Structures are given as structure tokens and as C-alpha cells.
Amino acid sequence: MSNRRDFIKNSLLFAGAIGLGSKSLTAAPPLPNDATVDENYWKLVRAQFPLSHSKIFLNNGTMGPSPYSVLNEVQQEMLEIDSSGRYGGYEDTAIKSLALFLNTKDSEISLTRNVTEGINVVCWGLNLKAGDEVIMTGHEHVGHAAPWLNRAKLHGISIKILTLGKTASETIENLNKVISKKTKVISVPHIPCTIGYVLPVKEICKIAREKNIISFLDGAHPPGMLQLDLKDINCDLYAGCCHKWMLGPKGTGFLYVSENMRNQVQAYYGGGGFDTGWDMLSNPPSLKGYADNGHRYYYGTQNPALLKGISKAIEFQNQIGRDRIEARVKSLANYLQDHLINLSTDVEMLTPTESISKAAQVSFKIKDREMQKLQTQCGEKKIITRYVAENNINCLRVSTHIYNSFEEIDLFLKEVDTFLSLK
Ligand SMILES: Cc1ncc(COP(=O)(O)O)c(C=O)c1O
Structure with missing residues (x-):
């Protein structure tokens, strides 16, 4: 009986240690190679990531989440190394x-x-x-x-x-x-x-x-x-x-x-x-x-x-296509930048508007406002952004990657609008 209890306890410890506790690594729905690249395609791309559905992650500039394919590869190789004693290679x-x-x-x-x-x-x-x-x-x-x-x-x-x-x-x-x-x-x-x-x-x-x-x-x-x-x-x-x-x-x-x-x-x-x-x-x-x-x-x-x-x-x-990735992340950021500029004259856009000088990050300030407060407000709504304190800039940086959607950008813009109205 005690052996059985120990076995279960040890199995749970092992599962926790390799990350199978609260979130197990599962196969993501296959990403078609010949799909039409529309919003449904990007939803499939989003499904390749274990990112929590209750969060809107707009801070890839700090850390990029890995898709399941990468996580599975790393986990399997970790297990392979430690079960076989083999080391080296790759x-x-x-x-x-x-x-x-x-x-x-x-x-x-x-x-x-x-x-x-x-x-x-x-x-x-x-x-x-x-x-x-x-x-x-x-x-x-x-x-x-x-x-x-x-x-x-x-x-x-x-x-x-x-x-x-x-x-x-x-x-x-x-x-x-x-x-x-x-x-x-x-x-x-x-x-x-x-x-x-x-x-x-x-x-x-x-x-x-x-x-x-x-x-x-x-x-x-x-x-x-x-x-x-x-x-x-x-x-x-x-x-x-x-x-x-x-x-x-x-x-x-x-x-x-x-x-x-x-x-x-x-x-x-x-x-x-x-x-x-x-x-x-x-x-x-x-x-x-x-x-x-x-x-x-x-x-x-x-x-x-x-x-x-x-x-x-x-x-x-490469499977998604690097040209597609660049175009997608830029179109999300452009959408965000355009809407922020049109939201209020109090918005000071720090990211250049010249197309060759911008890509997938948009940073802005709001006149006379402490931008960390906007970051906190967004955080309460599970929207993750980056407050930029470096060199006393005091702005908010929003990163857009392939797992983001225009709907998510709209939800973020709604928070900025609320913040503006709370003055
Ligand atoms: C522009 C820039 N340089 C350097 C770094 C440091 O990168 P790492 O943490 O990989 O050393 C960062 C991290 O965010 C960065 O944004």
C-alpha cells in the first residue's frame, strides 16, 4: 500500500518537474501549408501556442512564447538525454x-x-x-x-x-x-x-x-x-x-x-x-x-x-513564411499606431510614422500622464504591455506578433480610451 502511495507521489512529482502538472504539452492543430492567409489562418497560428486564452500578450519585445512544436522538441530531448545518458550533438x-x-x-x-x-x-x-x-x-x-x-x-x-x-x-x-x-x-x-x-x-x-x-x-x-x-x-x-x-x-x-x-x-x-x-x-x-x-x-x-x-x-x-510573418506583425502594429494617433491629440506617438523606420512595436505617451498607470490598468484586464522607464522615457510599448489579432488590438485601444477619459 505504502509502495503504491509512494509511486503515485513520485509520478506526480515527475509530472510537475517536466511541466505536465497544470499544463500538459499537446499537439497543436496542424498548420496547413497551402491555406488562404486570412484571419482564420492566424487563429490557427494562435492555436500553436500554449498562451493563456484569458490573456492578451502584447509584450513579445520582452519574451517570445514558444509554439508547442518547440516546447515538445525541447521536452523530448531533455527526457532523451536524461534517460539515455547520451550527451552532445545538434x-x-x-x-x-x-x-x-x-x-x-x-x-x-x-x-x-x-x-x-x-x-x-x-x-x-x-x-x-x-x-x-x-x-x-x-x-x-x-x-x-x-x-x-x-x-x-x-x-x-x-x-x-x-x-x-x-x-x-x-x-x-x-x-x-x-x-x-x-x-x-x-x-x-x-x-x-x-x-x-x-x-x-x-x-x-x-x-x-x-x-x-x-x-x-x-x-x-x-x-x-x-x-x-x-x-x-x-x-x-x-x-x-x-x-x-x-x-x-x-x-x-x-x-x-x-x-x-x-x-x-x-x-x-x-x-x-x-x-x-x-x-x-x-x-x-x-x-x-x-x-x-x-x-x-x-x-x-x-x-x-x-x-x-x-x-x-x-x-x-519557415513553415509560416518569413514574408508573411513580417507583413502580419507590421499590419497589426500599423493598425494600432493609426488608431492611437486618431484617438486623441493628447497621444504623443514616439514610434516613427515613416514606414521604413517602424515594424512591430508601437510606443506612445499621453500628455501629462504617468504611463505606468496605464500599464497597471491594462494588466488588471490581463493585457500585458511593457512600461518603458529607460532613459526617463516614460512611455508604453506594445509589441505585435503572429499570435495577436486585430480584436486584441481593439481591446487594448478601448483601455487607452478609458484611461484618457479618467483624467
Ligand atoms: C534592445 C535590447 N538589447 C539587449 C537586450 C538584452 O537581451 P538579453 O536579455 O537576451 O540579453 C534587450 C532585452 O530586452 C533589448 O531589448
Whole structure:
């Protein structure tokens, strides 16, 4: 009897541990490949996610929920590893999937745990001295700002601020004014965490190249939102993650170091995989050299389940179609932006209205109002948004992804309307 009780107790503990307690992973209804892309299609897409039906999730910019296909893949691989004792594999597959997704060479991709990690690799790996200038914006996330500020504090590099204009051409004009003979790196977000501004990165990288300046983009948001093509952008370095718009496993990311930059970004962290050989028995003990690919910048034990999840997330995006995804997320955001602008003259739209400078995030303020209160009010109605406190902006950021609908945007707009009337 007691054995039976123990067995049931242990089974329940196991189910809880692998997440089968309150929410079990089920197969989602199949997503047709040849469906007409209408609102019903997007409802089917929504059904691929375990997202609670009582919530309206408009904060993909912080974290992207994964579809069942990714979650199942990760869970099955976790069980497989721990039941078979097998370890390893899938690194090459994940790198190949990422390289294809981003249009790079396999050898230019390093695996990271998040954007911040990739930024740190670059920030500490570049050979800069006191007085060298790095151009950033006044819209940085702590994960991009902190490494550079730390380098400024420890090594005396100088950070110069590029002011974002209302249009791409204004931003380029501002960039030309802030570049000096001392500028060594332009390190800016492709899309900052604040106002959904899509920076004119192709032009920025072109200017950098012409002036022999290194271009580095903080790409926390674009992968999975835009049809990103790093060769077309022609940046030197790009740090991204798979846990936002790519809808991949949490704690996964990548760093792109273009082939010609590999010898300019010194690997300071070393470990299994980063080397071409090492010998503790030679006199003196020696490191032969550094891996001639992206492995130079990551090392040690990886989680094969998460790596499989990255490839699955890319497969999911490809099945829907990256052009369709970009068009959908933009049309939801455009709808929201247009309606917000028309709601009241008190609405101050911070996201540019110029189409090349915006995508799937809309940020706005309301005259003389504390925007955190609107976030709280929406939260009470189970509408999840992001209050932006960074750099004293005091605005609300709304992200639109493929699991959102126009009805959800209307419900959010209703809350804004109520908030306006509560003045
Ligand atoms: C623009 C930007 N950069 C960097 C980061 C840091 O990303 P991670 O948490 O993956 O390190 C974020 C996170 O939201 C971000 O929005």
C-alpha cells in the first residue's frame, strides 16, 4: 500500500518537474501549408501556442512564447538525454539553421545564451584604448549599455551619443555629425527596446565601412520579426537572441562575427571548443591557437535540447513564411499606431510614422500622464504591455506578433480610451 502511495507521489512529482502538472504539452492543430492567409489562418497560428486564452500578450519585445512544436522538441530531448545518458550533438545543426536564417556562413555564427553575452564578447574583445570613441544612442537597453559603460569606466573609452531623428535621413545626418577621427566603433541597436524605431542600419554600416569604423548591431528584436539578411546589411558584428521574436527556447542566442573581423575580436573567455589545441605538459604549457570559426567565442557544455529547439523555432517560422510573418506583425502594429494617433491629440506617438523606420512595436505617451498607470490598468484586464522607464522615457510599448489579432488590438485601444477619459 505504502509502495503504491509512494509511486503515485513520485509520478506526480515527475509530472510537475517536466511541466505536465497544470499544463500538459499537446499537439497543436496542424498548420496547413497551402491555406488562404486570412484571419482564420492566424487563429490557427494562435492555436500553436500554449498562451493563456484569458490573456492578451502584447509584450513579445520582452519574451517570445514558444509554439508547442518547440516546447515538445525541447521536452523530448531533455527526457532523451536524461534517460539515455547520451550527451552532445545538434550544435552544428543549430548553427547551420541560424546561418541559413540570417544569411551568413556557418563559421560566422557563435552560440550564446542571450544578446547581452554576445555584446560582452565584442565589447571586451575589441582592441580599444583610452580616448577611442564608440557611438551609441540614448535608447539603449542595459544589456547593451552596461558592457560599454563598464569599458568606459575601466579603460577610458569615450561614448558619444547619436540622437535618433524623426526619419531615417535625419538619423543619418545626426550620425555624420557625431562621427569624428577618434570614432572606432558604431554600436547601435537595430531596433531599440524603447520606441520601436528601426534604425537605417544598412546606411549606417555603409558609412562605417567607408570610414574604416567597426559596425556592431544590437539585434535583440529583428530576428524573427523582419526578414533579416546580415550579408545585405553588411555589418561587421551582430548580437541577437532566439527567445524573443524567433519564438525559440529561453536562454538562447547568437553572435555573428563576420569572417574578416575574426582576428579583430579577441576571445578572452576560453574553454572546450574555442581552441585549436592546448598542452599542459609542454614547457611552458601552451595554447596552440583559436578556432577558426564562431566556436572561438563560446565553449563548454551546451544544452542539446535548447539547440534542437532553436532549429525547430526556425522551422516553424519557415513553415509560416518569413514574408508573411513580417507583413502580419507590421499590419497589426500599423493598425494600432493609426488608431492611437486618431484617438486623441493628447497621444504623443514616439514610434516613427515613416514606414521604413517602424515594424512591430508601437510606443506612445499621453500628455501629462504617468504611463505606468496605464500599464497597471491594462494588466488588471490581463493585457500585458511593457512600461518603458529607460532613459526617463516614460512611455508604453506594445509589441505585435503572429499570435495577436486585430480584436486584441481593439481591446487594448478601448483601455487607452478609458484611461484618457479618467483624467
Ligand atoms: C534592445 C535590447 N538589447 C539587449 C537586450 C538584452 O537581451 P538579453 O536579455 O537576451 O540579453 C534587450 C532585452 O530586452 C533589448 O531589448
